Amino acid sequence: xxxxxxxxxxxxxxxxxxxxxxxxxxxxxxxxxxxxxxxxxxxxxxxxxxxxxxxxxxxxxxxxxxxxxxxxxxxxxxxxxxxxxxxxxxxxxxxxxxxxxxxxxxxxxxxxxxxxxxxxxxxxxxxxxxxxxxxxxxxxxxxxxxxxxxxxxxxxxxxxxxxxxxxxxxxxxxxxxxxxxxxxxxxxxxxxxxxxxxxxxxxxxxxx
Amino acid sequence: xxxxxxxxxxxxxxxxxxxxxxxxxxxxxxxxxxxxxxxxxxxxxxxxxxxxxxxxxxxxxxxxxxxxxxxxxxxxxxxxxxxxxxxxxxxxxxxxxxxxxxxxxxxxxxxxxxxxxxxxxxxxxxxxxxxxxxxxxxxxxxxxxxxxxxxxxxxxxxxxxxxxxxxxxxxxxxxxxxxxxxxxxxxxxxxxxxxxxxxxxxxxxxxx
Amino acid sequence: xxxxxxxxxxxxxxxxxxxxxxxxxxxxxxxxxxxxxxxxxxxxxxxxxxxxxxxxxxxxxxxxxxxxxxxxxxxxxxxxxxxxxxxxxxxxxxxxxxxxxxxxxxxxxxxxxxxxxxxxxxxxxxxxxxxxxxxxxxxxxxxxxxxxxxxxxxxxxxxxxxxxxxxxxxxxxxxxxxxxxxxxxxxxxxxxxxxxxxxxxxxxxxxx
Amino acid sequence: xxxxxxxxxxxxxxxxxxxxxxxxxxxxxxxxxxxxxxxxxxxxxxxxxxxxxxxxxxxxxxxxxxxxxxxxxxxxxxxxxxxxxxxxxxxxxxxxxxxxxxxxxxxxxxxxxxxxxxxxxxxxxxxxxxxxxxxxxxxxxxxxxxxxxxxxxxxxxxxxxxxxxxxxxxxxxxxxxxxxxxxxxxxxxxxxxxxxxxxxxxxxxxxx
DNA sequence: AATGAATGAGATTTCATTCAT
DNA sequence: TATGAATGAAATCTCATTCAT
Numbered sequence: 001x002x003x004x005x006x007x008x009x010x011x012x013x014x015x016x017x018x019x020x021x022x023x024x025x026x027x028x029x030x031x032x033x034x035x036x037x038x039x040x041x042x043x044x045x046x047x048x049x050x051x052x053x054x055x056x057x058x059x060x061x062x063x064x065x066x067x068x069x070x071x072x073x074x075x076x077x078x079x080x081x082x083x084x085x086x087x088x089x090x091x092x093x094x095x096x097x098x099x100x101x102x103x104x105x106x107x108x109x110x111x112x113x114x115x116x117x118x119x120x121x122x123x124x125x126x127x128x129x130x131x132x133x134x135x136x137x138x139x140x141x142x143x144x145x146x147x148x149x150x151x152x153x154x155x156x157x158x159x160x161x162x163x164x165x166x167x168x169x170x171x172x173x174x175x176x177x178x179x180x181x182x183x184x185x186x187x188x189x190x191x192x193x194x195x196x197x198x199x200x201x202x203x204x205x206x207x208x
Numbered sequence: 209x210x211x212x213x214x215x216x217x218x219x220x221x222x223x224x225x226x227x228x229x230x231x232x233x234x235x236x237x238x239x240x241x242x243x244x245x246x247x248x249x250x251x252x253x254x255x256x257x258x259x260x261x262x263x264x265x266x267x268x269x270x271x272x273x274x275x276x277x278x279x280x281x282x283x284x285x286x287x288x289x290x291x292x293x294x295x296x297x298x299x300x301x302x303x304x305x306x307x308x309x310x311x312x313x314x315x316x317x318x319x320x321x322x323x324x325x326x327x328x329x330x331x332x333x334x335x336x337x338x339x340x341x342x343x344x345x346x347x348x349x350x351x352x353x354x355x356x357x358x359x360x361x362x363x364x365x366x367x368x369x370x371x372x373x374x375x376x377x378x379x380x381x382x383x384x385x386x387x388x389x390x391x392x393x394x395x396x397x398x399x400x401x402x403x404x405x406x407x408x409x410x411x412x413x414x415x416x
Numbered sequence: 417x418x419x420x421x422x423x424x425x426x427x428x429x430x431x432x433x434x435x436x437x438x439x440x441x442x443x444x445x446x447x448x449x450x451x452x453x454x455x456x457x458x459x460x461x462x463x464x465x466x467x468x469x470x471x472x473x474x475x476x477x478x479x480x481x482x483x484x485x486x487x488x489x490x491x492x493x494x495x496x497x498x499x500x501x502x503x504x505x506x507x508x509x510x511x512x513x514x515x516x517x518x519x520x521x522x523x524x525x526x527x528x529x530x531x532x533x534x535x536x537x538x539x540x541x542x543x544x545x546x547x548x549x550x551x552x553x554x555x556x557x558x559x560x561x562x563x564x565x566x567x568x569x570x571x572x573x574x575x576x577x578x579x580x581x582x583x584x585x586x587x588x589x590x591x592x593x594x595x596x597x598x599x600x601x602x603x604x605x606x607x608x609x610x611x612x613x614x615x616x617x618x619x620x621x622x623x624x
Numbered sequence: 625x626x627x628x629x630x631x632x633x634x635x636x637x638x639x640x641x642x643x644x645x646x647x648x649x650x651x652x653x654x655x656x657x658x659x660x661x662x663x664x665x666x667x668x669x670x671x672x673x674x675x676x677x678x679x680x681x682x683x684x685x686x687x688x689x690x691x692x693x694x695x696x697x698x699x700x701x702x703x704x705x706x707x708x709x710x711x712x713x714x715x716x717x718x719x720x721x722x723x724x725x726x727x728x729x730x731x732x733x734x735x736x737x738x739x740x741x742x743x744x745x746x747x748x749x750x751x752x753x754x755x756x757x758x759x760x761x762x763x764x765x766x767x768x769x770x771x772x773x774x775x776x777x778x779x780x781x782x783x784x785x786x787x788x789x790x791x792x793x794x795x796x797x798x799x800x801x802x803x804x805x806x807x808x809x810x811x812x813x814x815x816x817x818x819x820x821x822x823x824x825x826x827x828x829x830x831x832x
Numbered sequence: 833a834a835t836g837a838a839t840g841a842g843a844t845t846t847c848a849t850t851c852a853t
Numbered sequence: 854t855a856t857g858a859a860t861g862a863a864a865t866c867t868c869a870t871t872c873a874t
Contacts, residue, residue, distance in 0.1 A: 030329050031329065031330060032240055032241075032242060032326060032327070032330070033240075033243070034240060034241075034242035034243040035241070035242045035330055037846090037847070037848090038847080038848065038849090039847080039848095047855080047856090048855065048856045048857060049848090049849090049856085049857065050849090050850080050851085050855065050856055050857065051854080051855055051856075053848095053849070053850080054854065054855075058848080058849085059847095059848060059849090114325060114326065116388065117322060117325065117326065117384055117387070117388050118240060118322065118325065118326030119240070119326075120387065120388040120389075120391065120392070121238050121239065121240075121391075122239060122240070122243055124391065124392050127388050127389060127391070127392040128392040128393070131389045131392060131393075131394050135389065135394075136394070158405050158408075158409075159401065159405060162397075162398075162401060162402045162405045162406065163405070163409070165378050165381055165382070165385075165397060165402055165406075166378050166402070166405070166406040166409055166410070168377075168378075168381060169376075169377030169378030169379070169380060169381035169382075169406075170373050170374050170376075170377030170378075171377070172377060172380055172381045172384060173373055173376060173377035173380045173381075174373070174377075176325055176380060177373075179325070179328065180324065180325050180328040180335050181328075181335060181339045181343065183328065183329075183332065183335070184328070184332050184335045184336040184339060185336070185339075186339050186343075186344070189370075189373060190370075193367065193370060194370045194373055194374070197366050197367060197370045197371070197374070198370065198373075198374040198377075200366075200413070201366075201371070201374055201409075201410050201413035201414055202374070202409050202410060202413055203413070204412065204413040205408070205409035205410055205411070205412040205413030205414075206409055206413075245863090245864070245865095246864080246865070246866090247864085247865095255838075255839090256838065256839050256840065257839090257840080257865090257866085258838070258839055258840065258841095258866085258867080258868085259837080259838055259839075260866095261865095261866065261867075261868095262836095262837065262838075265866095266865085266866080267864095267865065267866090432858095446745050447745060447746060448656055448657075448658060448742060448743070448746070449656075449658075449659070450656060450658035450659040451657070451658040451746055453842090453843070453844095454843080454844065454845090455843085455844095463859075463860090464859065464860050464861065465844085465845090465860090465861080466845085466846080466847085466859070466860055466861065466862095467858075467859055467860075469844095469845070469846075469847095470857095470858065470859075474844085474845080475843095475844065475845090530741060530742065532804065533738060533741065533742065533800055533803070533804050534656060534738065534741065534742030534743075535656070535742075536803065536804040536805075536807065536808070537654050537655065537807075538655060538656070538659060540807065540808050543804050543805060543807070543808045544808040544809070547805045547808060547809075547810050551805065551810075552810070574821050574824075574825075575817065575821060578813075578814075578817060578818045578821045578822065579821070579825070581794050581797055581798070581801075581813060581818055581822075582794050582818070582821070582822040582825055582826070584793075584794075584797060585792075585793030585794030585795070585796060585797035585798075585822075586789050586790050586792075586793030586794075587793070588793060588796055588797045588800060589789055589792060589793035589796045589797075590789070590793075592741055592796060593789075595741070595744065596740065596741050596744040596751050597744075597751060597755045597759065599744065599745075599748065599751070600744070600748050600751045600752040600755060601752070601755075602755050602759075602760070605786075605789060606786075609783065609786060610786045610789055610790070613782050613783060613786045613787070613790070614786065614789075614790040614793075616782075616829070617782075617787070617790055617825075617826050617829035617830055618790070618825050618826060618829055619829070620828065620829040621824070621825035621826055621827070621828040621829030621830075622825055622829075661867090661868070661869090662868080662869065662870090663868080663869095671834080671835090672834060672835045672836060673835085673836065673869090673870090674834065674835055674836065674870090674871080674872085675833080675834055675835075677869095677870070677871080678833065678834075682869080682870085683868095683869060683870090834874100835872105835873100835874085836872100836873105836874100837871105837872095837873095838870105838871085838872090838873100839868105839869105839870085839871075839872100840868100840869100840870095840871105841867105841868100841869095841870105842866105842867085842868100843865100843866085843867075843868105844864105844865085844866080844867095845863100845864085845865080845866095846862105846863085846864075846865095847860105847861100847862100847863095847864105848860105848861100848862095849859105849860085849861095849862105850858105850859085850860075850861105851856105851857100851858095851859090851860100852856100852857105852858095852859100853855100853856085853857105
């Protein structure tokens with residue numbers, strides 16, 4: 001008896017234990033694909049090593065499941081942003097703020113993004129799916145907003161895609177900073193403040 | 209009493225195995241630390257597996273050598289930028305242009321940065337040394353320029369460190385794009401153009 | 417509050433891999449620590465190489481287990497001897513006879529003793545534990561008997577510890593002879609007869 | 625121009641560097657055959673690794689040379705003892721005293737004997753040659769003395785070979801003690817005193 | 833004769849995967 | 854479904870031996 005308003009997005013075949021995926025995400029994010037040991041995943045998931053194979057055929061399979069599973073919440077965000085009919089600046093602030101809050105702060109997401117970057121040579125299909133389902137749509141969305149604003153004369157001429165990269169870049173930098181340099185003693189970045197100040201700056205800089 | 213201008217960074221003990229370091233950089237950047245096979249490194253360096261151990265005690269040692277070895281050219285760049293006495297905007301354009309040209313485009317450097325990010329949990333000492341010798345000094349440099357410009361009234365109030373992140377972020381995004389998404393079919397970023405347009409934007413946005 | 421009479425010596429964690437320890441003892445005794453190949457141990461134990469690592473972390477760990485495991489039966493012997501309240505001569509005859517029968521003749525024990533001697537420089541902790549748990553207590557026991565006998569006037573003056581070495585020495589010589597020279601054609605020693613004749617001799621020689 | 629009274633015993637082919645043999649003896653005695661590294665031998669001998677191969681074909685060859693080379697001084701001792709025409713007790717005291725002084729105290733000799741014992745399974749030819757040239761002749765010598773003394777009625781009936789083992793055993797025990805247990809804190813044995821007291825004891829015990 | 837960098841065979845160790853229970 | 858002992862392929866690392874100099 002599923003709730004009626006259930007998201008239509010395809011679930012994994014029935015009861016793929018969320019605990020296993022959660023544990024695997026942790027371990028993969030900490031160690032990378034190769035260095036992650038399935039025994040550790042099993043231990044953290046509270047199951048036996050053998051049990052993993054009841055749900056996933058291979059380690060690579062589990063890895064793919066982890067990385068693709070992390071897509072859907074992000075997809076929700078992108079879609080949410082897309083449907084909201086709000087003015088240009090407000091939409092950008094919303095979008096970047098969302099990244100700043102949800103994405104930069106959530107270790108699960110920064111972990112997966114780090115994995116996609118780190119393992120893109122060994123598992124290019126993951127880069128592909130992230131690009132196609134999350135990154136490119138999100139980028140298109142922002143780019144589209146800018147194009148519209150340019151048409152209305154609210155934004156000066158310039159490659160809208162490059163504007164989008166200029167807006168998003170510092171958010172990626174924040175993630176990397178948090179994952180890589182803060183743990184070794186670097187001064188933390190106040191991501192919310194960065195998002196605000198940076199948007200102030202580029203929005204002003206993008207004016208005609 | 210070192211000769212003036214001498215690079216401070218100690219070279220690896222052996223000068224010969226530059227080929228080994230080059231080969232190892234390639235393989236580590238392609239596969240990551242764990243997935244890289246020393247046999248592959250040896251083959252690309254044109255030596256036997258055993259020969260690696262004449263110069264590096266363990267695989268981790270070779271890895272550390274690769275990553276720390278990639279520091280010194282970047283250190284040179286940062287120091288070069290520091291000594292040039294030029295006006296604020298020009299200095300930033302120089303610095304970011306340098307990143308855009310040499311750093312973002314050079315597979316050897318993007319590869320190492322990706323490694324530092326990917327392996328920061330397994331080899332935190334590498335994150336530490338990169339932060340202390342390259343990342344933080346570079347950031348300080350840019351932040352210092354901004355502080356000066358603010359004192360002269362050329363830049364509006366605002367956290368100078370966050371301005372610096374706002375300027376640098378898209379360069380990191382470009383690296384990641386190049387390493388991760390271009391190989392799976394994403395439309396390339398014209399990094400030089402991005403650097404230009406982004407600087408135009410933020411410099412304008414940072415004006416009082 | 418341990419049950420009385422319980423062996424003090426902690427058993428190896430796993431009870432199953434007694435076969436591994438037995439096989440390892442064989443191979444180590446035949447070849448020494450370094451020359452012993454774990455593949456050979458595994459084959460004789462009827463398991464795979466990998467299985468050894470389910471029970472012992474390293475080759476050195478397995479080696480230590482083999483050598484310390486051989487302690488407890490000897491400890492039992494020493495303790496058995498200690499508790500028997502019998503006259504001086506009879507006690508010595510019992511003890512030396514025990515050495516002659518069980519210890520000198522049992523390939524498992526002579527093998528371990530040879531290993532302790534041969535590897536004492538590379539694994540001094542084994543010499544330590546053998547000395548502390550078996551050799552020194554056994555020696556103390558014999559020395560104590562002699563001291564008592566001297567007090568009663570049954571044994572002439574003289575360093576009781578040196579008397580003990582004089583009694584025990586030929587037993588060690590027998591072990592070495594059996595292990596080293598008999599296999600290359602030396603005429604065997606009748607250890608029981610040696611024990612008897614030697615005790616006759618030294619007991620007579622120790623009389624006042 | 626050799627001195628006329630030169631011992632007739634065959635020397636190694638000309639100039640086999642004594643330094644190499646001495647260094648090899650040290651390293652083999654410390655570590656055993658397998659664990660000894662030729663690089664260490666070369667370093668202690670003050671030559672290069674390659675130079676070893678100018679004098680010895682293989683590691684095993686060097687090992688055999690070390691162990692057989694240590695025979696001749698011992699052979700000299702045995703022969704010296706044999707030729708001296710002295711009364712029974714005095715001969716035994718001389719022989720055992722010689723063992724006690726020269727053999728037990730000389731690390732070079734105890735080291736080789738330990739090697740012969742430890743490696744007898746891997747290099748049985750060394751056990752053979754030691755048995756045939758040193759051990760058995762020495763034993764025959766002592767046994768012969770005892771047989772003569774028995775004929776003269778100076779020694780009571782009993783297997784003369786077992787008497788010999790009874791006399792020699794504690795000397796072997798002393799060597800083992802020195803090599804194995806003293807380094808880990810065991811109280812040293814005063815070997816000279818042991819030799820004296822033990823001979824007093826067994827000579828008295830062997831009287832008719 | 834001598835060097836020591838280089839080789840490559842062989843040993844230990846790891847761990848994803850299987851399978852009897 | 855679930856377990857976890859066991860496997861075995863593959864990777865790291867060692868070091869006796871060779872050989873160009």
